[in-house]
Amino acid sequence: MTLxxxxxxxxxxxxxxxRAPSLDDVRAEIARVRRDTRMRDTWxxxxxxxxxxxxxxxxxxxxxxxxxxxxxxxxxIVVLAVVVTFVLLNARRAIAPDxxxxxxxxxxxxxxxxxxxxxxxxxxxxxxxxxxxxxxISSGMGQYERTGSYLPGAMGWKLLGAYVVIAVLAYWLxxxxxxxxxxxxxDRLKELHSDLVGREGRRG
Amino acid sequence: MDQxxxxxxxxxxxxxxxxxxxxxxxxxxxxxRYADAGAVDDLVQDILVRxxxxxxxxxxxxxxxxxxxxxxLNAAMTSVKDSVRARELRASLTEKSGPPQSAPxxxxxxxVLTSFMAELGQIDASILMMYLxxxxxxxxxxxxxxxxxxxxxxxxxxxxxFSETYID
Numbered sequence: 001m002t003l004x005x006x007x008x009x010x011x012x013x014x015x016x017x018x019r020a021p022s023l024d025d026v027r028a029e030i031a032r033v034r035r036d037t038r039m040r041d042t043w044x045x046x047x048x049x050x051x052x053x054x055x056x057x058x059x060x061x062x063x064x065x066x067x068x069x070x071x072x073x074x075x076x077i078v079v080l081a082v083v084v085t086f087v088l089l090n091a092r093r094a095i096a097p098d099x100x101x102x103x104x105x106x107x108x109x110x111x112x113x114x115x116x117x118x119x120x121x122x123x124x125x126x127x128x129x130x131x132x133x134x135x136x137i138s139s140g141m142g143q144y145e146r147t148g149s150y151l152p153g154a155m156g157w158k159l160l161g162a163y164v165v166i167a168v169l170a171y172w173l174x175x176x177x178x179x180x181x182x183x184x185x186x187d188r189l190k191e192l193h194s195d196l197v198g199r200e201g202r203r204g
Numbered sequence: 205m206d207q208x209x210x211x212x213x214x215x216x217x218x219x220x221x222x223x224x225x226x227x228x229x230x231x232x233x234x235x236x237r238y239a240d241a242g243a244v245d246d247l248v249q250d251i252l253v254r255x256x257x258x259x260x261x262x263x264x265x266x267x268x269x270x271x272x273x274x275x276x277l278n279a280a281m282t283s284v285k286d287s288v289r290a291r292e293l294r295a296s297l298t299e300k301s302g303p304p305q306s307a308p309x310x311x312x313x314x315x316v317l318t319s320f321m322a323e324l325g326q327i328d329a330s331i332l333m334m335y336l337x338x339x340x341x342x343x344x345x346x347x348x349x350x351x352x353x354x355x356x357x358x359x360x361x362x363x364x365x366f367s368e369t370y371i372d
Contacts, residue, residue, distance in 0.1 A: 001316065003335075003366045009314040010336035014229045026224065026252045098254040098275045099261055102330075103349025105278050192281060195327045197350060 050081075073138035080134045087119070087126050106193045113186045120174040120182065128167040135163060220256050227272050230337070234273075237321055237329055238280035251279045266346060269337060274347045277330050316370055323369075324362075331358050 100108070119126075139159075140150045147153075152160065231251050232244070239247040254275050262271050311319070317336075321329055327348070334344045341352040341359070348355070 001313070001370050003332075003363045005313060006317045006320070007336050007338070009312075009317045010233075010333070013233050013314070013317075014337065016229055025249055026256070029249055029253050030256055097258060097261065098278050099258040099271065100278065101274065101347060101349030102277055102281065105282050109282050189282065192326060195325055196348060198354070 050085075073141035076134045076137050080130050083130070084127060103193070103196055106189055106196065110186065110189050110193060113182055113189065117178050117182045117186060120178045123174045124167075124171055128171060132163065132167065135160070220259055223255065223259075223268070224252055227268075230269070230272060231276055234276045234280060234333060237333065238326070247280060251276045254279050267339075267343060270339060270343045270347055273330075273334055273337075273339070277347065281326055281330075320366060320369070323365075328358060328362060331355065332362055335359055335362070 098105075139152060139156055143152055143156065144150050228248075232248055235244045235247040235251065255272065258275055262268075321332060324332060330348070331344060334347065339347075341355040344355045345352045
């Protein structure tokens with residue numbers, strides 16, 4: 001028996017109408033995909049709308065603020081909101097089309113997952129630490145306007161402590177997500193890519 | 205068979221159903237290789253949805269089988285929907301049960317096909333499927349994104365492996 005002798009059973013399996021196509025299910029799935037796409041687009045727009053709203057609100061709120069300190073606090077909040085929105089939208093770029101070659105698609109998926117892993121591992125640098133600084137700056141500026149001192153009161157210290165606890169928890173959850181979900185997927189795709197390109201890829 | 209898809213503007217849904225009916229056997233066979241027994245139907249449906257989604261970009265320049273393979277293999281191998289736990293479970297079951305057993309002497313060609321397919325890695329299995337389906341090295345290259353030469357080398361290795369295992 002040779003490998004070509006398997007062509008007949010293969011074609012028999014391919015041509016066998018073992019079950020009628022469940023096109024009703026496919027139609028329902030297609031409708032669901034359409035709905036999901038609309039929802040995804042909506043969710044994509046929401047952060048932008050929120051940032052614009054936030055900027056407009058603080059602009060209005062700080063219209064009478066005469067001190068430089070207040071303006072710095074407001075500006076830091078808006079800048080953080082814009083930067084975070086940009087980082088998140090950049091990481092949510094669409095996945096590669098289904099009709100790409102397997103190699104191109106694997107490479108795009110690996111790139112996309114690597115970015116997400118990097119985003120989650122560095123959440124402290126692009127979100128938690130800047131947010132902490134913004135909270136300290138804006139609350140300090142507000143405190144100075146009210147009391148003439150930058151040091152927070154008892155409630156301020158409690159709020160800062162609560163933020164630190166939440167930030168540590170968020171950091172831990174992000175690392176857990178990487179370990180449990182993204183890293184194994186990334187390893188699997190890299191393994192597949194390596195199997196696909198083999199020596200050809202290593203030469204390139 | 206493929207001509208209707210070249211003029212897709214004439215009516216999408218009917219043409220898609222025609223495509224789905226004509227290639228369902230192929231899609232189901234691909235899904236059987238890449239999904240667990242209980243997840244074959246889900247993968248078939250996923251592939252059909254992706255075919256529907258990418259139908260507008262199909263220009264009819266390539267053979268329809270080539271395009272079906274491209275979309276189906278992409279769905280089967282790069283889908284990140286599959287949960288890690290399911291994959292871990294599958295891997296541990298494979299480890300416990302050991303490597304797939306070769307079909308015993310006297311088995312039918314269909315059994316040999318199933319057995320040989322199970323012995324292969326994901327990429328080699330895809331090449332075997334396309335080879336048995338009559339795709340040329342150039343067509344397989346356009347599905348996988350590697351050179352014709354690399355495809356031919358792998359086909360020769362498959363033939364060698366097959367003859368070593370199932371030689372009369």
